Every structure is written in C-alpha cells, then in structure tokens.
Amino acid sequence: MAVTNQVFEILRQVDEARLARQEHCKRFLKELAPILREAKKSSPERQEAPRFSSFKYLRDDEIGLSRVIADLLDPHAEHGQGTSFLEALVEVLPDPPGWLNGLRLATTDSIHVTPEHWIPDGGGRIDITVDISSATGHACLAFENKPYAHDLDRQIMSYLRYLRKQYGTRFLLIYLPPVYRWPADNSFPQAEREKWREHFRIMPYIGEDTSLEKWLATCQEVCGAEQVRSFLKDAQTFCKQQFGETPMSTNPDVLFVRDYLNSNPSQLRAALAIYDAWIPVRDTVCKRFLEHLREAINDRLRNVLTDVASDCNVWCNYGGEKQYSNGLWISRDDWAEYDDLPNSWNRRAKIGLSSRSQGPNNWIWGVNIPKPVGKMSGEERGRRDEISIALERHGLRLPKNSDWWLQYEWLTRNQSWDMIASELAEECEAGGGPITEFYVNGLLDIARCAIPAINEIETVNRADSSA
Structure with a gap:
C-alpha cells in the first residue's frame, strides 16, 4: 500500500511540473508580445529598412538571376563600370587558366556577352557566354546557372564538347549551384571529370572562398557608382538569404527575441517548448x-x-x-x-x-x-x-x-x-x-x-x- 501511495505521489508531482511548465510558456508568450510591440516602435525599420531588397521586385528564378549575372559581366551594360566586374570575377576564380591573364588588357569592344546562347541542332542552351576576342584568337567564359533546377542528362558533357569544338582549348565552363556541389553524374560522369578539369570550375552562390557572394562583394569594392553598389549589396544579401542563412536570421522580430532570451535565460525552457511546437x-x-x-x-x-x-x-x-x-x-x-x-x-x-x-x-x-x-x-x-x-x-x-x-x-x-x-x-x-x-x-x-x-x-x- 505504501508503494502504491508513493507511485501516486510521484505521478501527482510529475503532473504538477507539467502544468507549471505549460503555465510558464503561457506567461512567456503573454510577457513577450507587448514587449515586442513596444520594441517595434523604436526599431530601425523606418530609417534603415533592413528587410528591404530590390530583389523582392525582380524575377529571382533561374532566368531572372542569369540576366542579372550577364548584365554585370557585360562591359557595355548600363552599370557603366566597363570590364571591372568581369575582372573581379577572374580574381575570385580558383586557379584561372593562363589565357585569362590578358583579360585586363582587353578592350570592351573585344568582349561580347550572350544570355541563353543557343547550341545548333537541338543541343540546348548555355545560360551565359562571354566571348573574348584577341590577337591570338577567340576565347569563352561560359556559365551554367543551377540555383534551383536539376541537371539534365549529359548536359554538362554536351556543353563542354560544344565549347571545345568552337574555341579549342581557350574556354572555361563555370557551374553555378546554390552551394558547392558537383553536377549530377548523369550530366557530368565522374569518369570524365579529370579529362575536363582545365575547362571546368564550380562557383556556388554562397561560400567562403570562390562564390557569387564573394564576387558581388568584390564588385562593390571596385564599383564607382553608389546606385550600382547598392544593387550589388542587395544581390549579395539575396544570395545569403536565399541559399545560405535562413530568411528569419534578418527578421527584426527574431533578432529582438534572441536578445531578449539572452538577457532572460530563465525563459529558455519556455522558448524551447515553443520552438519544438513550431x-x-x-x-x-x-x-x-x-x-x-x-x-x-x-x-x-x-x-x-x-x-x-x-x-x-x-x-x-x-x-x-x-x-x-x-x-x-x-x-x-x-x-x-x-x-x-x-x-x-x-x-x-x-x-x-x-x-x-x-x-x-x-x-x-x-x-x-x-x-x-x-x-x-x-x-x-x-x-x-x-x-x-x-x-x-x-x-x-x-x-x-x-x-x-x-x-x-x-x-x-x-x-x-x-x-x-x-x-x-x-x-x-x-x-x-x-x-x-x-x-x-x-x-x-x-x-x-x-x-x-x-x-x-x-x-x-x-x-x-x-x-
């Protein structure tokens, strides 16, 4: 009988603890809501608009992003920066081929950027090509943009063979996935990769070393126009938020709650329960x-x-x-x-x-x-x-x-x-x-x-x- 009473007492205490935690969660939410509303009144939203980005009003599918990249690479484009952004790309490329070293000497007239470069006879289309003419012949930087879509069968192999036929050894195909990864094996078989290693590079949207995010940061450093620099910053932020950081990481509400919990560690258990319920x-x-x-x-x-x-x-x-x-x-x-x-x-x-x-x-x-x-x-x-x-x-x-x-x-x-x-x-x-x-x-x-x-x-x- 004594054992039974002990069991009931333990169950009662467990139930009381559970109800206490539930009440704690309710109090936490009730306390936090008015504090959060008050914090919004003094937030930097109106003066700084930290969540604003021009990319919310642009197409950010594969075609839209390819157009942005192509326009920045084009020395004739309205950004007015000549070959600066193209040269910045060469700077962040890992182990660029030797024929690219003379790019700084090239005039804008010798460079032609083509979005959606169609390959004859149903060979598909390369998202962006940058044709470079010089006294020693033609060369090409080509880009296959894959922010969202899957690789198609033999796609990379088909593009590499086409580029070799057109440009001999003076070409480089740059693959743009959201994060660092190789193309799928059905598109670029592992057995073929060593053969093409001089003509293929991976440049993800985000990454500490070679990435579009780093290229956009470098472009900001060399850009002489404030309006363009602001757009480049938006583009860099878009890469981080879309393919790297969780979108919530720049949400002022989330940042406020983070600071509140750091200052009120007694609320962490309630916050964990709310997180688990999300x-x-x-x-x-x-x-x-x-x-x-x-x-x-x-x-x-x-x-x-x-x-x-x-x-x-x-x-x-x-x-x-x-x-x-x-x-x-x-x-x-x-x-x-x-x-x-x-x-x-x-x-x-x-x-x-x-x-x-x-x-x-x-x-x-x-x-x-x-x-x-x-x-x-x-x-x-x-x-x-x-x-x-x-x-x-x-x-x-x-x-x-x-x-x-x-x-x-x-x-x-x-x-x-x-x-x-x-x-x-x-x-x-x-x-x-x-x-x-x-x-x-x-x-x-x-x-x-x-x-x-x-x-x-x-x-x-x-x-x-x-x-």
Missing part, C-alpha cells in the same frame, strides 16, 4: 491555408470558365517537410490518362502549384504532365508536343519548362510560407486577403489559358465528336 503548428496553419485556397479556387473557377468548370477537379495535398509533397492541382475527368502510373489521381495533365523544397517553401506554378518524356510512349510524346504548341497559341508563356512541366514559373512573392504563417492563419480566419488573391488569381490566369489548350488535345471524346 513545425506542427506551422503545418496545421499551412494545411488549412492550402485547403482554403482549394475552396476559393473551386468557387471562383465556376465564374471564370463556366463552360468547363462543371467537371473540373480541384484538390490539394499537404505533406509537411517531405520534399515535393505540398501542392494544389486543377484537372478534368475527361482528359486522357497516361499509362502505367500508380496513382489514380495523378494520371492526367493538370494545372498546379507545387513546393520544390522541404516544407511549404519555394513554390512554382504552371502546367504539369504526370510522366517524364523519357518514360512516355510515342503517342504520349506526340500529345505532349501538341499541348505545348496549344498552350502558346492560347497565350500562356511562362518562362521555364522541364521533363515534368510543360511551362512553369518560380514565384517571386509569398514564396516562403514559414515566414508568413501568421498572415496565412489570419486570412483563413477572415476568409481571404491579399495572399489568397495572389495565389487564386495567378492559378486562374494559368487555367484560363491552359484548360482550353489541353481540351483541344487531351479530351477523351475529341476524336469521336469530330468523326
């Missing part, structure tokens, strides 16, 4: 917002495309941290299915919104096909090509395409749901708001062009009705 709380909010979007699109679709909306399906899936598991899709029951696919819900073409990283972040939207080109039958590849043509005919011209996406675009606004979870929760409660309108209007603009285009090619009874 992911499940975020997932609850984001799942609810995704379902809120589905309902809003489903309702609005009836007004936008009244002739086909009656059998449109709008569905969503939220998988939390699992990569590629968060998305919202629009399709029609009478579009043709693609063969040999396991999931019944993913056998047709569809308009989609999809996150491309772990968690509900880095979103794209566009027109998706459920099979990659390499696994399609000849008939399916023919349909895919016809849909691509029909999409353009109906006015859809998103900037990117891939094996899985006929057209797509990286979102440059509201891209990180981690950062806007509180706003998402508010819009769910209110039944809508500016973020809801951004997503609903964007997807319906795509649907307005894509549904008629896909109807022309994929409607199952199309052949019967025309007979």
Whole structure:
C-alpha cells in the first residue's frame, strides 16, 4: 500500500511540473508580445529598412538571376563600370587558366556577352557566354546557372564538347549551384571529370572562398557608382538569404527575441517548448491555408470558365517537410490518362502549384504532365508536343519548362510560407486577403489559358465528336 501511495505521489508531482511548465510558456508568450510591440516602435525599420531588397521586385528564378549575372559581366551594360566586374570575377576564380591573364588588357569592344546562347541542332542552351576576342584568337567564359533546377542528362558533357569544338582549348565552363556541389553524374560522369578539369570550375552562390557572394562583394569594392553598389549589396544579401542563412536570421522580430532570451535565460525552457511546437503548428496553419485556397479556387473557377468548370477537379495535398509533397492541382475527368502510373489521381495533365523544397517553401506554378518524356510512349510524346504548341497559341508563356512541366514559373512573392504563417492563419480566419488573391488569381490566369489548350488535345471524346 505504501508503494502504491508513493507511485501516486510521484505521478501527482510529475503532473504538477507539467502544468507549471505549460503555465510558464503561457506567461512567456503573454510577457513577450507587448514587449515586442513596444520594441517595434523604436526599431530601425523606418530609417534603415533592413528587410528591404530590390530583389523582392525582380524575377529571382533561374532566368531572372542569369540576366542579372550577364548584365554585370557585360562591359557595355548600363552599370557603366566597363570590364571591372568581369575582372573581379577572374580574381575570385580558383586557379584561372593562363589565357585569362590578358583579360585586363582587353578592350570592351573585344568582349561580347550572350544570355541563353543557343547550341545548333537541338543541343540546348548555355545560360551565359562571354566571348573574348584577341590577337591570338577567340576565347569563352561560359556559365551554367543551377540555383534551383536539376541537371539534365549529359548536359554538362554536351556543353563542354560544344565549347571545345568552337574555341579549342581557350574556354572555361563555370557551374553555378546554390552551394558547392558537383553536377549530377548523369550530366557530368565522374569518369570524365579529370579529362575536363582545365575547362571546368564550380562557383556556388554562397561560400567562403570562390562564390557569387564573394564576387558581388568584390564588385562593390571596385564599383564607382553608389546606385550600382547598392544593387550589388542587395544581390549579395539575396544570395545569403536565399541559399545560405535562413530568411528569419534578418527578421527584426527574431533578432529582438534572441536578445531578449539572452538577457532572460530563465525563459529558455519556455522558448524551447515553443520552438519544438513550431513545425506542427506551422503545418496545421499551412494545411488549412492550402485547403482554403482549394475552396476559393473551386468557387471562383465556376465564374471564370463556366463552360468547363462543371467537371473540373480541384484538390490539394499537404505533406509537411517531405520534399515535393505540398501542392494544389486543377484537372478534368475527361482528359486522357497516361499509362502505367500508380496513382489514380495523378494520371492526367493538370494545372498546379507545387513546393520544390522541404516544407511549404519555394513554390512554382504552371502546367504539369504526370510522366517524364523519357518514360512516355510515342503517342504520349506526340500529345505532349501538341499541348505545348496549344498552350502558346492560347497565350500562356511562362518562362521555364522541364521533363515534368510543360511551362512553369518560380514565384517571386509569398514564396516562403514559414515566414508568413501568421498572415496565412489570419486570412483563413477572415476568409481571404491579399495572399489568397495572389495565389487564386495567378492559378486562374494559368487555367484560363491552359484548360482550353489541353481540351483541344487531351479530351477523351475529341476524336469521336469530330468523326
């Protein structure tokens, strides 16, 4: 009996401790909220705008970033700095080839920068080439920009062989991943790397040594125009925030809470409990917002495309941290299915919104096909090509395409749901708001062009009705 009483006493004490910790968390949040509001009144936001960046108003997908890099490298561009930025790039390159040593002597007339350098006969396109002419012949710096996308089969090998054919030994292909890594083996086999080591360099967006971040910092040092220097600083900050530091690390609220906890260590246990609760709380909010979007699109679709909306399906899936598991899709029951696919819900073409990283972040939207080109039958590849043509005919011209996406675009606004979870929760409660309108209007603009285009090619009874 005594043992039983001891067990009950221990359980009572454990329960009291648990309730005390819960009350501590509640007090911590209640205490912190008004202090945080007061701190905002004296924050440097109005005078310094530490979160402002011109890149929030620019395209920051692969094409947009390639244009920025190409423009900075171009001595004829409006930055007015001549070859200074190109020379700065050579300075940060690891072990630059000997033929680059004479670059400082080159005139601007001898340098030509080409964004999206097309290779004949379907060889693809190199994101940026810098052609340099001299008395000893032509040379080339080429850039393959990979901030987000995967490597394509034999892509790097194809570019290296093309450059060798055009420039002999006087070329260098510079690979731009988000962080230091080699291209995938299917693009640049390990067995080939030693053979091409004199003509290939890796320059990630972020890194202590050779990186775009370091190049942009060097460009600031040699830049003579304050307006351009400010843009270079924004570009460097973008690289850090997008590919290195967590975006929250520059959030004034986070910095304030960090300082508050450093000054009040007794609150660390409560802060840890709140930290541990963040992911499940975020997932609850984001799942609810995704379902809120589905309902809003489903309702609005009836007004936008009244002739086909009656059998449109709008569905969503939220998988939390699992990569590629968060998305919202629009399709029609009478579009043709693609063969040999396991999931019944993913056998047709569809308009989609999809996150491309772990968690509900880095979103794209566009027109998706459920099979990659390499696994399609000849008939399916023919349909895919016809849909691509029909999409353009109906006015859809998103900037990117891939094996899985006929057209797509990286979102440059509201891209990180981690950062806007509180706003998402508010819009769910209110039944809508500016973020809801951004997503609903964007997807319906795509649907307005894509549904008629896909109807022309994929409607199952199309052949019967025309007979």
